[in-house]
Amino acid sequence: MSVALHNTRCVFKRELQGYFATPVAYVFLVIYLILSGVFTWYLGGLYEQDQADLTPFFSFQPWLFLALIPALAMRLWAEERHSGTIELLLTLPISPGQAVLGKFLAAWLFVGVALALTVGEWITVAWLGGPDHGVIATSYLGTLLLAGAFLAIGACLSALTRNQVVAFVLSISIGFLFILSGYPAVLEFAEAVLPNFLVEAVQQMSFLTHFNGLVRGVIDARDVVFFLSLIGVFLFANTVIVDSKKAD
Amino acid sequence: MKNQRSPWLALAVAGFLFLGINLFAGTALRFWRVDMTEQSLFTLSDGTRNILKRIDEPITIRLFFSTATAEDIPALQTYARRVRELLEEVEAAADGKIALKVIDPEPYSEEEELANSYGISGQLVSAAGDMLFFGIAANNSVDKVATIPSLDARGTAYLEYDIAKLIHDLAQSDDDRGRVAIISSLPLDGQQAMMPGMPPQDAWAITQVLGDSFETETLNPASITGPIDPAVDVLLIVHPKGLSDTARFAIDQFALGGGKVLAMVDPYCYFDMPPPGQQNQFGHNRTSQLDDLLGAWGVELVPSQVAGDSTLARPVRSGNSVIDFPLWMELNASVDEGLFNGTDTVSSTLSLINVFCAGEVRKSEGGSTEVTTLLSSSPTGQTIDAVNLQFAPDVVQLAPTLGAQFTTTAQVDEDGNEQRVGLAVRVSGPITSAFPDGAPEGWLGQDAILTESDGSFNAIVVADVDCMHEALWRSAQMTQLGMLERRNNNPVLVVNAIENLLGSNDLLSLRGRGLFSRPFEKKDALEKAARERFLAKDQELQAKEQELSAEIRSLQEGADEQGVVRMTMQQFEELSAKQEEQIEIRKQRGRVKHDLSKDIEALGARLKFIHIGLVPLLVALGGLSFRLRRRRKSA
Incomplete structure (x- = not known):
């Protein structure tokens, strides 16, 4: 167990160092912060709405993540495969599961850092008025879980291909489906191919429904379980794919 | 070792496990949640639980919701989930006395007819003719029915109250509804046209609100010659x-006999309109007169004083500009918690109240009763003489001059303690009659005359009538998008007070939960300061301009019949200089x-710059220096 932990930590560390060794990380952070700011203050009209809450900030996060997180996740495995380092990685005494988890956690932490850098928005509304801090804290938790879900999907799909662009486009498409599941277009498609109880299940898969549940300030076990199990299942799929493609 | 199928099998199992976990969680973990909101907005409150305990006859609640129609509207879905969960929680907490049925009335179905039979009608939500049914009908085993015909996400703050009230109404028989008798000099029930060609006046909306909760009757004060029905x-x-x-x-005897009183009095009742034919419109007396009885109850409405507060001043339109009008006070709990007495159930659940030209009500000297302030101004509140309000047919026209009479400094007594103006009080304790000499002439009552109260007298006195x-x-708030209005607690204040006097505190504790407005106080302060500065500067300039016009007029005096003014070159130069x-x-x-809006816009621009420009820039610089340092280290 401790060996597994150690291995995961090694991959995690290597990956995290990798982020900050290249300009990619800073470009991502800067672009994320600028877009967040523009969405919150211009499109969301935080200052003009005159209410001390961060709704304008959080309501744009799913859409922002939909575009930015696949960009972050696409290189996780596709790059390793493209450059051939995946063989090197997997000849080390590390199981694919440990590698998958380590890489995912590093990326998640990195998104967490990006999110932490927006804490200025929180400070600003607290300075301007008296927001409900419980709601904001819960919203941050929801945003982090949402980011994890997008990341897990992106990482899994990145393992399918050695072309980063393909990984990127696939991730956006699947992420988009998850955002929109519950909408008629997706449901009609589901009705055609799935049995009835699964259609109902698909309806419950909407990122927005679960995310909105957290953003209103309630930590609901169902929302948390949804995001965590989604992360779990995609990481598992990721492991299976890495394992089966080892020989390719 | 591995065969080709196993990865796919593993993936399929994982997928089904995922769906299974979430379907299971969907039902099993329904009530596993932590409510992080400051006011526990999403948790069933004790008030609702108490009401549920009092149900005798089993109740069936039907929630009508058109699932298919709402599919395109995520916000509505979220709200419907909230409604459904709240009802499920109510069902779970009612110990089997409530059964919940969720019904999806599809077009032309029996369910749709059922909805219609309860008076829940669909609303057209799309051009394609989709109807949305979203309402609640409840009935009990003795076939009493109560409904909420349409639910609206904007009413989130009132949702629990509305549902609790629905159950409360079913749980009590009609005889339990409190009987409220109204004595008023205002045409609360509306009025026939006073003169031919004039429109009749509508009833005040408060009568509807009161009628919904209580059994109300209006007494004609002119015909009261005997005791009020006990x-x-x-x-x-x-x-x-x-x-x-x-x-x-009659009121005196009613109070002495243990009757409860809610008195709405006002030194200046804005809605007490002079009759259209009255000659002297300015002389119309708008002051409530109940001094002797209030005195007997141990309180006084400070005579001919009108209360205002620069901190709570609500913006009003005056000509082309918007100015703060201290006589129109907006009591907002998020501005100052001391405005609402937090320990009294009448006021503790209120957070947003508007009063207009209110008075000051306080304990009178030597009063025998206990007087508790329920609503008050902020420490900057003060009173001015009501005479000031008489100079215009509409007091709002006087806003600029009246506003200038209020300071922004806190009022203190001799000992330096902060002073607030009391706007509503609770009175309780023993009282004696306001008629020491016994019954007046014309009294037709047969019963023995009371001279002092048997037990404790209970009343609430509110020093504003207009708030009804x-x-x-x-409530209004100035934002850059214009005047933003939202529903406030005013109707609730009256209903709360009556319900509290009736003793039903449970419903009361629910009302107005989550009605918090959280304005940007910093921005409001800037706005207020700017407006004050503007007003002072503008008045100064206006005075100067008037002075100049007078001087110009005097220079132009003495025109002959053709309107030609003869003046010296020097006078002419003086005139043109003044005109310039x-x-x-x-x-x-x-x-x-x-x-006016420069400071506010500047602050907004600064904040936008910080978040969109400065923070990303700092991150970029941080990254750059980090990389440079590393490169130097490795070199």
């Missing part, structure tokens, strides 16, 4: 004016007005 639970006295001796005596009028049920100066001042006034 079966009346609460007597609501609204803006009493010119009450006869016998009517006042629906025109004050919306006048134009310059007018320009300045325009500029001052333009500068």
Whole structure:
């Protein structure tokens, strides 16, 4: 167990160092912060709405993540495969599961850092008025879980291909489906191919429904379980794919 | 070792496990949640639980919701989930006395007819003719029915109250509804046209609100010559004016006999309109007259003083500009928690109240009762003489001059303690009659006359009548998008007070939960300061301009029959200089007005720059220096 932990930590560390060794990380952070700011203050009209809450900030996060997180996740495995380092990685005494988890956690932490850098928005509304801090804290938790879900999907799909662009486009498409599941277009498609109880299940898969549940300030076990199990299942799929493609 | 199928099998199992976990969690973990909101907005409150305990006859609640129609509207879905979960929680907490049925009325179905039979009608939500049914009907085993015909996400703050009230209404028999008798000098029930060709006046919306909760009856003060029916639970006295001796005596005896009283009095009742034919419109008396009875109850409405507060001043339109009007106070709990007495159930759940030209109500000297303040101004509140309000037919026109009479400094007594103006009080304790000489002439009552109360007398006195009028049920806030209005607690104040006097505290504790407005106080302060500065500067410029016009007029005097003024060269130069100066001042006034929103816009621009420019820039610089340092280290 401790060996597994150690291995995961090694991959995690290597990956995290990798982020900050290249300009990619800073470009991502800067672009994320600028877009967040523009969405919150211009499109969301935080200052003009005159209410001390961060709704304008959080309501744009799913859409922002939909575009930015696949960009972050696409290189996780596709790059390793493209450059051939995946063989090197997997000849080390590390199981694919440990590698998958380590890489995912590093990326998640990195998104967490990006999110932490927006804490200025929180400070600003607290300075301007008296927001409900419980709601904001819960919203941050929801945003982090949402980011994890997008990341897990992106990482899994990145393992399918050695072309980063393909990984990127696939991730956006699947992420988009998850955002929109519950909408008629997706449901009609589901009705055609799935049995009835699964259609109902698909309806419950909407990122927005679960995310909105957290953003209103309630930590609901169902929302948390949804995001965590989604992360779990995609990481598992990721492991299976890495394992089966080892020989390719 | 591995065969080709196993990865796919593993993936399929994982997928089904995922769906299974979430389907299981969907039902099993329904109530596993932590409510992080400051006011626990999403947790069933004790008030609702108490109401549930009192159900005798089993209740069936039907929630009608058109699932298919709502599919395109995520916000509505979220709200529907909230409604459904709240009802499920109510069902779970009711110990089997409530059964919940969720019904999806599809077009042309029996369910749709059922919805219609309960008076829940669909709303057209799309051009394609999709109907949305979203309402609640509840009935009990003795076939009593109560409904909420349509639910609206904007009413989130009232959802739990609405549902609790629905159950409360079913759980109590009609005889349990409190009986409220109303004595008023205002046409609360509406009025026939006073003159041919004039429109009749509508009833005040408060009568509808009261009728929904209580059994109400209106007493004509002119015909009261005997005792008020002791079966009346609460007597609501609204803006009493010119009450006869016998009517006042009847109230006195009612109070001494243990009757409860809610008195709405006002030194200046704005909605007490002079009759259209009255000659002297300015002389119309708008003051409530109940001094002797209030005195007997141990309180006084400070005579001919009107309360205002620069901190709570609500913006009003005056000409082309918007100015703060301290006499129109907006009591907002998020501005100052001390405005609402947090320990009394009448006021503790209120957070947003508007009063207009209210008075000050306080314990009178030597009063025998206990007087508790429920609503008050902020420490900057003060009173001015009501005479000031008489100079215009509409007091709002006087806003600029009246506003200038209020300071922004906190009022303190001799010992340096902060002073607040009391706007509503609770009175309780023993009282004696306001008629020491016994019954007045014309009294037809047969019963023995009471001279002192048997037990404790209970009353609530509110020093504003205008707050009952629906025109004050919306609060306004100036934003850059314009005047933003939202529903406030005003109707709730009256219903709360009556319900509290009736003793049903449970419903009361639910009302107005989550009605918090959280304005940007910093921005408001800037706005207020800017407006004050603007007003001072504008008045200064206006005075100067008037002075100049007078001087110009005096220079132009002495024109002959053709309107030609003869003047010396020097006079002419003086005249043109003054005219130029006048134009310059007018320009300045325009500029001052333009500068009004400068500070606010500047702050907004600064904040936007910080978040969109500065923070990303710092991150970029941080990254750059980090990389440079590393490169140098490795070199």
